[in-house]
Amino acid sequence: MTDMTDLKTAVHTTTIATRVRDRAVETPGRVAMREKDLGIWQEVTWGTYWDTVLTVAHALLALGVEPGDRVAVHAENRREWLYTDLATVAVRGTTMGLYPTNPAAEVGYLLRHSGSKILIAEDQEQLDKVLETTADLPDLERIVYVEPRGIAGRYDDPRLMSWQDLLDLGARHREEYADAVEERMAGARPEDVMVLAYTSGTTGPPKGAMLTVANVEFAIAALVEGGGFSDPPPGPRDLILSYLPLCHIAERIFTTWFNAATGVQVNFAESIETVPANLVEVQPTILFGVPRIWEKILASVEIRLGSATPVKRWTTRFWLRLADRIGSVLVRHGGRHTLTTRLLYAVGWVFCFRALRERLGMRRVRYAASGAAPIAPEVLKFFMGIGVAMHEVYGMTENTAIATSNRPGRVKLGTVGERHTGCEIRLDEDTGEILTRHPGTFAGYWRDEEATRRAVEPGGWLRTGDLGAWDGDHLRVTGRVKEIIITSGGKNVAAPMIENELKVSPYIREAIVLGDRRAFLTALIGVELDTVGEWATRRRIPYTTYRDLSERDEVRALVQDVVSEVNAGLARPEQIKDFRLLPKELDHEDGELTATQKVKRRAVERAFADLIEELYGGRALR
Secondary structure (H helix, E strand, O other), X not given: OOOOOOHHHHOOOOOHHHHHHHHHHHOOOOEEEEEEEOOEEEEEEHHHHHHHHHHHHHHHHHOOOOOOOEEEEEOOOOHHHHHHHHHHHXXXXXXXXXXXXXXXXXXXXXXXXXXXXXXXXOOHHHHHHHHHOHHHOOOOOEEEEOOOOOOOOOOOOOOEEEHHHHHHHHHHHHHHOOOHHHHHHHOOOOOOEEEEEEOOOOOOOOOEEXXXXXXHHHHHHHHHHOOOOOOOOOOOOOEEEEOOOOOOHHHHHHHHHHHHHHOOEEEEOOOOOOHHHHHHHHOOOEEEEOHHHHHHHHHHHHHHHHHOXXXXXXXXXXXXXXXXXXXHHHHHOOOOOOHHHHHHHHHXXXXXXXXXXXXXXXXXXXXXXXOXXXXXXXXHHHHHHOOOOEEEEEOOHHHOOOOEEOOOOOOOOOOOOEEOOOOEEEEOOOOOEXXXXXXXXXXXXXXXXXXXXXXXXXXXXXEEEEEEEEEOOEEEEEEEHHHEEEOOOOOEEEHHHHHHHHHOOOOEEXXXXXXXXXXXXXXXXXXXXXXXXHHHHHOOOOOOOHHHHHOOHHHHHHHHHHHHHXXXXXXXXHOEEEEEEOOOOOOOOOOOEOOOOOEOXXXXXXXXXXXXXXXXXXXXXX
């Protein structure tokens, strides 16, 4: 490995690449990340990490990557994602990530719109997607595939090369131009665009948000040095499980930026399907999840209880009632224990909580966060009650995910917390929209000046599109500007709040509240296949498919009970008068969900217009 002792003084602008390089100098033998290979965890030290990044960076130079060029990555979370990301930053390029679930049409759009020069594709599946639209991608010069299975010798495209070929190219370039990468790094500037992150596109085509070196460094400072994260801050002894898509800004923070800035050890999940098993293996100390993940874990507890013996089911429910009592006290005290709850939890730990957290993979979690979408407070309270320190956080791609967070010991359930150090927040006087201003505000949308002008006011205030209200020093997100329903009676209803109340139930996966310009509210509801399927099996209700299950009268009655319970806590204009069960699970590839599992409301309304007509007596929504 190249001697890097004197390189720290050669670079003046701090980037995540220089941070990894510095760790390789200071602690070359410490483990930076782990990934499973043939069932065995393989460790990557900081020295090896940087050495590989340097080789990939030399390969990018050999392929003609210039400052500002886009390098795309289309892969699951794995070592090569980070190697490419860091190497791209090192040569002052811009990393553009694609979701592994992006269908071919979206892959083509994102590569074409971004003008990506290089693509790192994980395997044959991702390669096939890009080759479907390759004739319409004039900027794409090279396609590198990581997994050779099913590819070698079967494709005739001069732009193809394997990951090993890329490393070999980098090694040759490194021998001939040993200082080339360091010289390029020395020219880094705070205004360099290092991330091109495409938004979910719930209301239109995805837009590419440009994040600069300065944006990312501000985010690191706010979260780590400004006390906006765990107490104590993340460090080399912390373990993280990387499983959410790395092109999502939240996962990039935890997996890449925290890793580079604080030395946390990253453990890559084998796949999204193996996350429960990988959680148990790794037992991370810091855990981030979008609401869907926390809801899924809670639903899994219900499934296990349903299949347990009567005695075990009774005893577990006894301890979970105790956890609910503990959680209620913690909620009233900002997440802090009282003497009574400490004693109760100590007893519960011995008889239930330790084993439960072990099975969930959360025995060592000292800080857990939920973000990217609203979550029902009852879900957070459950985890707090069993001893998982939960914190709801708030941010978006356009402000580098820096806005607010619930701080340890100052948690206020139902809010997204207090503003971060260095972050200004105000509410629009007319609409109640949340606006933020700080050095993490993005550089604009790629190739879309008009959208940038709509998003950022002349004074630097970023319009988030979210509605909010202050609860003391804590901020509540009350809905989306575009998702407020105004009934024909003039009542404003925040649909996401009602939807979250419905999704607290382990039996409900999706809920889409309808009723804009209508006399009353209705809903389209998707059941949770695992929990409802297990419920039906225990009651000997036969079914074959998701559609078959959702059409059972008993299942409709089960969901009606949930709707009635939620309605009991709502004002009359906010109550759901009727609902229909979706005949299929919503899917990203069908255009009904974004890659981050957010519902595309307009697409769902189009896809299930017949159900909506039934709800409103044959009168389709205008």
